[in-house]
Amino acid sequence: MNQPQILITSAREDLRTEPRIIRVVLIAMAVTFLTVFVVLPLVVVFAQAFSKGVFAYFSALSDPEALSAIKLTLMVAAISVGLNLVFGVIAAWAIAKFDFRGKTFLISLIDLPFSVSPVISGLVFVLLFGAQGFWGPWLQANDVHILFAVPGIALATIFVTFPFVARALIPLMQEQGTQEEEAAISLGASGLQTFFRVTLPNIKWGVLYGVLLCNARAMGEFGAVSVVSGHIRGETNTMPLLVEILYNEYQFVAAFAIASLLAMLALITLVAKTILERHLDEGQLPGD
Amino acid sequence: MIEVKNIVKKFGAFAALDHVDLKVANGELVALLGPSGSGKTTLLRIIAGLDWPDAGEVSIDGENALAHGASERHVGFVFQHYALFRHMTVFENVAFGLRVQPRAVRKDEAAIRARVKELLDLVQLDWLSSRYPSQLSGGQRQRIALARALAIEPRILLLDEPFGALDAKVRKELRQWLRSLHHEINVTSIFVTHDQEEALEVANRVVVMDKGRIVQIGTPGDVYDNPATAFVHSFIGESIVLPVEVRDGCVELGGKPLNISADGVTSGASKLFVRRHDMAVGPAGSGAFEGAVRHVRTFGPIQRAEVALSAGEGTTVIEIDAPRDRELQPGDIVSLHPRRYRIFAGQD
Amino acid sequence: MSNGGAGRHSSLPGFGLTMGLTLTWLSVIILIPLAGLFLKSFELSLDQFWGILTSRRTLSALKISFGLAFAAAIVNLVMGMIIVWALVRYRFPGRRLFDAIVDILFALPTAVAGVALTSLFAQKGWLGAPLAELGIKVAFTPLGIFVAMIFIGIPFVVRTVQPVLIDLDAEIEEAAASLGANRWHTVSKVILPSLVPALLTGFALAFARAVGEYGSVIFIAGNLPNVSEIAPLLIVIRLSEFRYADATAIAVVMLVASFLIIFAVNRLQRWAQTRIPAHWRLIK
Numbered sequence: 001m002n003q004p005q006i007l008i009t010s011a012r013e014d015l016r017t018e019p020r021i022i023r024v025v026l027i028a029m030a031v032t033f034l035t036v037f038v039v040l041p042l043v044v045v046f047a048q049a050f051s052k053g054v055f056a057y058f059s060a061l062s063d064p065e066a067l068s069a070i071k072l073t074l075m076v077a078a079i080s081v082g083l084n085l086v087f088g089v090i091a092a093w094a095i096a097k098f099d100f101r102g103k104t105f106l107i108s109l110i111d112l113p114f115s116v117s118p119v120i121s122g123l124v125f126v127l128l129f130g131a132q133g134f135w136g137p138w139l140q141a142n143d144v145h146i147l148f149a150v151p152g153i154a155l156a157t158i159f160v161t162f163p164f165v166a167r168a169l170i171p172l173m174q175e176q177g178t179q180e181e182e183a184a185i186s187l188g189a190s191g192l193q194t195f196f197r198v199t200l201p202n203i204k205w206g207v208l209y210g211v212l213l214c215n216a217r218a219m220g221e222f223g224a225v226s227v228v229s230g231h232i233r234g235e236t237n238t239m240p241l242l243v244e245i246l247y248n249e250y251q252f253v254a255a256f257a258i259a260s261l262l263a264m265l266a267l268i269t270l271v272a273k274t275i276l277e278r279h280l281d282e283g284q285l286p287g288d
Numbered sequence: 289m290i291e292v293k294n295i296v297k298k299f300g301a302f303a304a305l306d307h308v309d310l311k312v313a314n315g316e317l318v319a320l321l322g323p324s325g326s327g328k329t330t331l332l333r334i335i336a337g338l339d340w341p342d343a344g345e346v347s348i349d350g351e352n353a354l355a356h357g358a359s360e361r362h363v364g365f366v367f368q369h370y371a372l373f374r375h376m377t378v379f380e381n382v383a384f385g386l387r388v389q390p391r392a393v394r395k396d397e398a399a400i401r402a403r404v405k406e407l408l409d410l411v412q413l414d415w416l417s418s419r420y421p422s423q424l425s426g427g428q429r430q431r432i433a434l435a436r437a438l439a440i441e442p443r444i445l446l447l448d449e450p451f452g453a454l455d456a457k458v459r460k461e462l463r464q465w466l467r468s469l470h471h472e473i474n475v476t477s478i479f480v481t482h483d484q485e486e487a488l489e490v491a492n493r494v495v496v497m498d499k500g501r502i503v504q505i506g507t508p509g510d511v512y513d514n515p516a517t518a519f520v521h522s523f524i525g526e527s528i529v530l531p532v533e534v535r536d537g538c539v540e541l542g543g544k545p546l547n548i549s550a551d552g553v554t555s556g557a558s559k560l561f562v563r564r565h566d567m568a569v570g571p572a573g574s575g576a577f578e579g580a581v582r583h584v585r586t587f588g589p590i591q592r593a594e595v596a597l598s599a600g601e602g603t604t605v606i607e608i609d610a611p612r613d614r615e616l617q618p619g620d621i622v623s624l625h626p627r628r629y630r631i632f633a634g635q636d
Numbered sequence: 637m638s639n640g641g642a643g644r645h646s647s648l649p650g651f652g653l654t655m656g657l658t659l660t661w662l663s664v665i666i667l668i669p670l671a672g673l674f675l676k677s678f679e680l681s682l683d684q685f686w687g688i689l690t691s692r693r694t695l696s697a698l699k700i701s702f703g704l705a706f707a708a709a710i711v712n713l714v715m716g717m718i719i720v721w722a723l724v725r726y727r728f729p730g731r732r733l734f735d736a737i738v739d740i741l742f743a744l745p746t747a748v749a750g751v752a753l754t755s756l757f758a759q760k761g762w763l764g765a766p767l768a769e770l771g772i773k774v775a776f777t778p779l780g781i782f783v784a785m786i787f788i789g790i791p792f793v794v795r796t797v798q799p800v801l802i803d804l805d806a807e808i809e810e811a812a813a814s815l816g817a818n819r820w821h822t823v824s825k826v827i828l829p830s831l832v833p834a835l836l837t838g839f840a841l842a843f844a845r846a847v848g849e850y851g852s853v854i855f856i857a858g859n860l861p862n863v864s865e866i867a868p869l870l871i872v873i874r875l876s877e878f879r880y881a882d883a884t885a886i887a888v889v890m891l892v893a894s895f896l897i898i899f900a901v902n903r904l905q906r907w908a909q910t911r912i913p914a915h916w917r918l919i920k
């Protein structure tokens with residue numbers, strides 16, 4: 001910024017700001033609020049987790065029950081992120097690259113899980129697969145376990161994380177248009193070649209962004225999973241569920257140790273998201 | 289050879305192409321000329337297979353093109369906004385069409401490199417091969433887009449407003465370059481433009497489109513000298529347009545007979561078209577129109593004069609281009625006579 | 637334009653296939669399960685349905701969920717506006733950090749938030765202890781639910797209003813000031829009205845989220861029937877008692893409510909799109 005502009009800016013600031021006392025009060029309110037509601041909860045998680053020392057922390061994490069919860073969480077996240085990635089990209093291709101009637105409606109259907117209470121997201125699968133559900137008797141007769149087993153947990157998680165990838169990609173792909181794909185097709189590329197060589201490189205940061213948010217939610221989902229899991233110890237407890245169980249048993253160090261892992265997941269997600277957003281902004285510079 | 293028969297393309301109820309017929313012979317360079325929205329891009333996209341007609345036929349070298357998708361037509365397409373792959377270098381952009389060929393016919397890496405180098409030399413941009421599209425100027429992007437389209441050795445080349453996004457000076461340079469390039473590689477080409485000067489200068493043949501129809505096809509000279517319709521006359525080259533009335537074979541302007549033949553029009557309100565340089569200036573009383581010179585500017589070999597015609601009620605001011613053999617002065621009363629002119633029936 | 641949706645009419649391949657897969661996946665994961673919920677609710681007679689909803693416990697749970705969520709959304713509206721204003725308009729140490737951590741609230745698993753808030757506001761907690769001395773009990777009371785709902789709602793207001801305030805044209809304020817408006821008038825008559833659509837959207841999103849929230853609330857709530865029991869928890873309890881009908885009826889009411897909120901948000905956004913640019917056009 002050069003000299004004259006600074007002058008203009010400061011004149012502008014004068015005109016556009018409040019008396020000092022009001023500024024100080026507003027900043028204090030904002031900072032206090034964010035400290036109470038964001039900083040302190042984060043700090044308290046780690047403080048509690050380490051309240052009995054580092055040894056207690058790590059022995060809580062290496063408990064077989066904890067390990068099985070971590071394993072289950074990773075597995076469910078891998079399944080649901082993987083499937084939602086594939087279908088999210090497919091849906092984004094159909095929606096962003098073609099014109100058809102009812103597009104807005106389709107997008108709002110994809111958004112639906114965002115507005116459904118997590119408990120209801122679990123409930124719908126209980127109604128389908130539970131003992132008194134639509135297909136419950138048949139499943140029982142054929143000895144197929146969906147509810148209170150991994151498939152049910154995965155289904156509920158897929159439901160809850162359904163929109164993330166598609167929603168990250170649709171605006172990006174719409175903005176990029178179809179020109180480069182048309183050029184590739186007219187140069188003799190097949191549909192798949194066009195997608196993998198032209199479309200995918202252009203949306204890779206968007207894909208990562210969607211996967212990141214999808215994964216954070218998949219690993220952290222509580223309500224929906226809680227309804228379908230059955231809380232079988234060492235078998236169907238994901239990390240958030242284990243936090244609940246341990247907390248209710250007053251095993252605070254163990255509960256907060258698991259919670260601290262999830263909090264770290266949130267922090268890492270946040271940092272990665274910030275980096276990705278920078279890449280996405282750059283991608284939108286005139287690269288034509 | 290490209291043959292387009294009776295193509296209809298509708299967007300909803302709106303006909304973007306309305307029964308279009310066109311034949312382009314091998315080795316021709318044809319300009320598709322028309323105002324914005326006349327259907328030029330749509331026609332090009334249909335030939336390339338990027339859009340599908342609602343009715344009609346397209347054949348390339350005698351083969352039904354509509355049986356194939358864009359990727360199988362071997363049509364080189366240069367997009368108006370280039371559509372370069374932004375994440376690939378210039379080299380990879382040009383190599384793309386060679387790399388995506390089926391394994392059976394794909395060239396090996398060395399051959400691909402040689403071919404790309406050859407093409408970059410052809411468009412004189414070899415030194416840019418490791419840059420990304422965002423690091424190129426508009427004219428350079430344009431030429432890379434062309435090299436990329438040529439890489440697949442297309443049977444025909446389609447260019448959609450190849451110079452549309454460039455400034456006037458670069459446009460002029462590239463025009464000549466395109467013509468000599470075409471001379472060199474001699475691939476059947478259609479290029480779209482709405483710049484009539486560009487069309488007349490570059491093409492062997494000009495196709496004029498209006499409102500989804502082809503209104504005239506001819507050599508540049510033909511189209512300029514013998515426009516088929518009032519639209520073509522006013523769209524190509526500048527013209528003096530006068531509203532006239534034809535009565536029993538007599539042409540009248542503002543109720544005054546003009547003493548010129550009616551050019552086949554029998555009766556009714558019509559329009560008289562004259563090129564500015566086709567108005568001959570003579571002494572008062574000798575021509576079809578009388579008028580008073582209002583203003584004269586001279587540049588180069590011509591003088592441009594504003595003449596107020598005294599025809600019936602009110603006056604009409606026209607601009608004519610006269611040679612400088614006889615200097616005109618403001619205030620002169622002159623007689624004007626159209627050496628060549630056209631009369632088209634109808635007032636619009 | 638693919639007439640009638642046939643991929644043949646578009647230049648790019650794969651429309652039929654990708655659309656087919658999308659619709660299939662959408663049906664299997666979202667539509668069929670949700671339809672199942674409504675189908676289940678049709679098994680109930682109207683009387684039964686009404687009976688469940690008007691039973692004291694259900695009614696209390698719905699009142700608590702909707703009432704407290706509404707109150708929390710109002711707090712979020714005010715505090716969100718203050719936070720956005722401070723983050724966008726003022727420079728202070730740690731501003732960028734505070735800006736970044738608002739997103740933590742989106743990313744932090746709700747169970748973690750739940751246990752953290754509870755231990756913070758418990759009688760011996762860092763904030764609970766001083767509050768207890770003032771005679772205020774937060775954890776295991778409806779007040780705790782309120783606090784948790786504020787927690788999960790605040791980022792929605794901040795992140796919907798922030799971009800709008802950033803984009804707000806400086807010239808609007810300068811024009812107002814140059815016309816002799818004092819600062820208060822400029823803010824209340826010029827700036828706040830431009831933010832109204834975004835504020836309402838943020839409010840609605842925060843409200844919708846708080847109504848359905850489960851994880852961050854149940855730890856701190858106390859879960860006393862009729863006092864501090866939220867509707868989602870009641871659904872879980874009914875399920876564990878195998879009273880599917882009761883669970884379904886409550887779920888249907890909540891689902892319809894959230895659809896209505898989403899519909900309102902969509903309308904709001906359309907309104908904002910048509911309204912705000914027009915407003916700017918006048919100024920520019």
Ligand SMILES: Nc1ncnc2c1ncn2[C@@H]1O[C@H](COP(=O)(O)OP(=O)(O)OP(=O)(O)O)[C@@H](O)[C@H]1O
Nearest residue numbers: 299304322323324325326327328329330331482637
């Ligand atoms: N996908 C589409 N949907 C609806 N209408 C379209 C579509 N594509 C083109 N049109 C319409 O068809 C008509 C012809 O369009 P086209 O792009 O062929 O014009 P053009 O001659 O290339 O114009 P320009 O010189 O501005 O590029 C226009 O009126 C345009 O609005």
Ligand SMILES: [Mg+2]
Nearest residue numbers: 328329330448
């Ligand atoms: Mg065009």
